[in-house]
Amino acid sequence: MPRETIISTDSCSGTAGAGRSGWGRRRQPGRDAISNPSQTRASPRRQSLSMSRYLVACDAGGTMTDVIIVDEEGRSVIGKAPTSPQDESIGYMESFWEALEFMGISKDEGQNFGASVETAIYTGTSMLNTVINMSGYKTGIIVTRGFEDIISQGRGSQTFIGAQWSEITHMQYRRHRTPLVPSQLARGVTERIDMFGTPVIPMYEKEVREGARSLIADEKVEAIAIIFLQSFVNPVHENRAAEICREVMEELGQEVVLEVSNKVAPTTREISRANATVIQAYASDPARKQLYRIEEELAKTGYAHSLKTVLGYGGITNIRYPRLFEAAMSGPVGGLMGAKYLSSVIGEENIVCS
Incomplete structure (x- = not known):
């Protein structure tokens, strides 16, 4: 029977701990307080001469934030600090400074350490938690008329997760999840582009203008998403609708986030x-x-x-990447990538990653 190795990659669990790999062990309060620091710490001067470039990576969970610093020889240290959802840079830097401390570099000595960092990578659950906790922007949608409930309806399978068959077959048990965009924040627009990309019903620009003005001025939305059928084949209607929304913003003197589906996810399947x-x-x-x-x-x-x-499919990108929603699963995916690499190192094919 094949063996299985279980690896925890959750920064909240604390199973990985914080400390050093190659730089010595982590100091223990009390017991190590009287030990000679020179026995467990390498000289910062000696480190800076022998290892000039570093990689800084982060795993930010809902509870704890870990910062990992790796040198050119593969030696690493891990700093850990509580996550600060209101400003994640606070928890990040506290963890960063603790990691440097494990390298024998004080905060004063590390003020210019970033100059030696080749790259810094963030993974975490910040965006995912925003969606789960429903703490994002108040968002409205402008959609093809007749599809105003596309978000509130969703897919039928989304409402049956975890339900037994007896519950699935009785509609009175069915309960839709709370939508990110309620139906009252949806505005329908008369328009239609067919499957070949040919406009068969012209877009009623007046409806776009009225919908945008209603969402921005009356509903006080912070973001607008424009979703028209077949826009991935021909985006002409969506792009024109976006122009009208910007004109309305300028008229009202208010600016909101504006996203169009043909640029965010130019693929088939409207849901x-x-x-x-x-x-x-x-x-x-x-x-x-x-x-x-x-x-x-x-x-x-x-x-x-x-x-x-880190993106949801394992790629790495600049934080200015326009389709940043693809990084919503950066934390979990980073753990999977690490477990996959570790499996190749230890020669274990069967790994349960949690």
Whole structure:
């Protein structure tokens, strides 16, 4: 029977702990307080001469934030601090400074450490938690008339998760999840493009203008997502609707986040495209502001590059990537990537990653 190895990648669990790999062991309060620091710490001067470039990675969970610093020889340290949802840069930098402390570098000595960092990568559950906790922007949608309930209806399978067959077959048990965009924040527009990309019903621009004005001025939305049928084949109607929305913003003197589905997720299946566009409008801007704050704090230490993040399919990109919703699962995916690599190192094919 094949063996299985269980690996925990959750930064909240604390199973990985914080400390050093290659730089010695972590100091224990009390017991190590009287030990000679020179026995467990390498000289910062000696480190700076022998290892000039570093990688800084982060795993930010809902409870704890871990920052991992790796040198050119593969030696690493891990700092851990409570996550600060109101400003993630606080928890990030506290963890960063603790990691440097495990390297034998004080906060004063590490003020310019960022100049030696080759790249900094963020993974975490910030955007995912925004969606789960429904704490993102108040978002409205402008959609093809007749599809105003596309978000509130969703897919039938989404309402049956965890239900037994006896419950599924009795509609009175069915309960829809709370939508990110309630139906009262949806505005329908008369327009239609067929499956070949040919406009068969012209877009009624007056309806777009009225819908945008209603959402911005009356409903006080913070973001608008535009989702028209077949826009992935021909985006002409969506793009024109976006222009009208910007004109309305200028007239009202108010600016909101504006996303169009043909740029966020130019793929078939309107529900998938709608979900992606709404998440981009609802949660990506708050998450991006958090990432900018982290990048700003790193820049104060001399870090001269852009902060990177991990996408849901394992790629790494700049935090200015326009389709940032793809990084919503960066934390869990980062753990899977690490477990996959570890499996190749230890020669274990069967791994349960949690």
